[in-house]
Amino acid sequence: MAGRGPAPSVSRSRSRDQRRAEAEVVEVVADDVVRGPELPERDPLGLPWPAQTRRWWESWRRSPLAVTFAGTDWDYLTDTAVLHAALWRGDVKAAAELRLRVALFGATPADRARLRLSVKSPAAGPVPEARAAAAAASSASKRRSRILKAVVDGAADVG
Secondary structure, eight states, rough: OOOOOOOOSSSSSHHHHHHHHHHHHHEOOOOOOOOOOOOOSSTTTTBBBBHHHHHHHHHHHSGGGGGGGHHHHHHHHHHHHHHHHHHHHOTTTTTHHHHHHHTTOOOHHHHHHHHHHHOTTTTTTOOOHHHHHHHHHHHHHHHHHHHHHHHHHHHHHOO
16 A cells, blocks of 8 residues: 655745644643553453553553543554554564554654644743744844955955
């Protein structure tokens, strides 16, 4: 089965498209809160879960994306855990379906881009617009000074 194509570009070529894209992105903040149900003691076959599957499940419970999960999402993720366990028990045929299922939850940066999800660290809040504008103006001013200095110095060397 073919893939879904490249992930959406982070920035757009037109400012109006960029504003629309930024408005569509849902931002979640990493807070390390444990959400969702615990993994059942045993899988549907009555076997204990592999250690890798237990770690995988806990990483989803601590994921910042878990704040967006509804009850049905956790049910679907539980079914996906069965595939994860099968893969770790040696059933490599489960890998393709597992990849598709975890993509629906935003497992990779490309998946999150497709889902229009953004994960922010708690310390990295948005830069205030005034500070960003001042930094941009300062940067432009420094560049202009360097160009003018180069022109003046170059003209002095020519004469």
